[in-house]
Structures are given as structure tokens and as C-alpha cells.
Amino acid sequence: MIYKTDAVVLRKNKISEADVILTLFSRKLGKIRAVSKGGRKPKSKLSPASHIFVFGEFIVVRGRNLDRISSVDIHESFYKIREDLRKLAYASYFAELCDTVILEGVTNNRLFDTFLKTLSLVTETVEDFELIKLGFQLKLLDYCGLRPELNKCVSCGGLQFKSIRFSTHQGGLICDNCSGIHRFDSVTINGTMLKVMRYILKTDIITISKIKINPAIIVKLNNILDNYIRFHLERKNFKSLEFLNTIKKI
Numbered sequence: 001m002i003y004k005t006d007a008v009v010l011r012k013n014k015i016s017e018a019d020v021i022l023t024l025f026s027r028k029l030g031k032i033r034a035v036s037k038g039g040r041k042p043k044s045k046l047s048p049a050s051h052i053f054v055f056g057e058f059i060v061v062r063g064r065n066l067d068r069i070s071s072v073d074i075h076e077s078f079y080k081i082r083e084d085l086r087k088l089a090y091a092s093y094f095a096e097l098c099d100t101v102i103l104e105g106v107t108n109n110r111l112f113d114t115f116l117k118t119l120s121l122v123t124e125t126v127e128d129f130e131l132i133k134l135g136f137q138l139k140l141l142d143y144c145g146l147r148p149e150l151n152k153c154v155s156c157g158g159l160q161f162k163s164i165r166f167s168t169h170q171g172g173l174i175c176d177n178c179s180g181i182h183r184f185d186s187v188t189i190n191g192t193m194l195k196v197m198r199y200i201l202k203t204d205i206i207t208i209s210k211i212k213i214n215p216a217i218i219v220k221l222n223n224i225l226d227n228y229i230r231f232h233l234e235r236k237n238f239k240s241l242e243f244l245n246t247i248k249k250i
């Protein structure tokens, strides 16, 4: 059987001198793993498509053990991302997040579209990557059913917020009445931080990238979201995030 779908390359794993296995985020079939035969050979017709972030229409042949890529019509290669260490670091983290949450055979079109838009933003942007990161993290959580509760207390449903607390472990806001019990697993956030998170959740990533936010707020929210993602995606660490944090120090 042969199938055809738009997809983005999330990862490539070398299996021999000539061949690689590509992990694809596809529009029609969710995650796909398929071998790109000859993908590492410069003269192969599959070579231009056998790079991380390449977006195209993939024709794939179902195999007994492993699917095989037959041909690719490239829509956008996003080559600029691979030529710039900072762009590469951010986009690799976004790809690793997608790879973690998507499943074989399960579509996630809102995440697929947002991921593509985010790759375009990373290609064009020369600064403000941290805002794009924050936006992508929150939208990814929303689109895979892990959206933090930002409208009422996640513990009791209460609405009393003289001081606003956020709990990563509980998954959202903690009200004044519950702040005692959750004193040690929540942090204080301010009204602006809450407004920014709510705004991001209801706004397209392209629009988010254009707003001006105090950099100190973005840093604080990124720390909270990094922890939230580690906890709720049950991953102690992301290789690409470590790489990104190393790049940021340079």
C-alpha cells in the first residue's frame, strides 16, 4: 500500500552509510517513521528531503516492518534554520516537543499548523526567540490536552485571588484558600504573567510573535513553562533544551 501526506521531518537517525530513518510529523497520519533509502548520498533523489525541518508532500510505501519513503515534493526546506546555530537550537527543541507528544496514527492538525508557522517565524526572526518559545510551549500543551487551568483554582474551583499562585504539579492557578496546602508546590506569579499566558492561549502564534512584552516577564514564564513541560510530559530533560541553554550562554 502507498500513502501520500504533507509532513515535516522531526528527526533523522543514521542506520547505514547510505540510509536514514526519518521521523515525520504528518498531517494525515500523525507520527510516521520511514526509511529514506540513499538519503545520506548527495546524488540520491531523496537526499534534499532527508534533513530535519523539511516540509513536503511525502509518498510512503507501507512495509511489513518499516515504511519506506518513495518520493518527496518539497514545499519548504527551511534551510536557513539549519545554517544558524541559534535558530537550529530553538527549532530543534520545538521538533523534540512535537516528537514527544504526537502518536502514530493520531492527527493533531492544530499542532501541525502551529509548528509550521513557528518554523516560518524562526526562519525570519532575528530576535525575540524566547517569546516564540513561550508561545509554542503553551499552544502545544493546549493542543495535546495539557492546557494549564488559568481561570479558576485548579484545586477547588475557587475564584479568590488576592495573591496569584501557580502550581506546576497541580496544573494551574491556586486560590487564596488553597495557598496554604499548596505552599510548597506553587509559586507566586503577577497579574501581567497571568494575562500574557491567557492571551497566548487564545491568539495565533504569528500575532503573538509581534507583541511587545517586558523581557523579564518572558524569562519568568519560560522558567515556569520549562518545568511544567518536564513534569506533565514526564521527561526529566530534553537534549535539545540543554543544547539551547548552552547556546544562550555563548
Ligand SMILES: [Zn+2]
Binding pocket: 153, 154, 155, 156, 157, 158, 174, 175, 176, 177, 178
Ligand atoms: Zn482553591
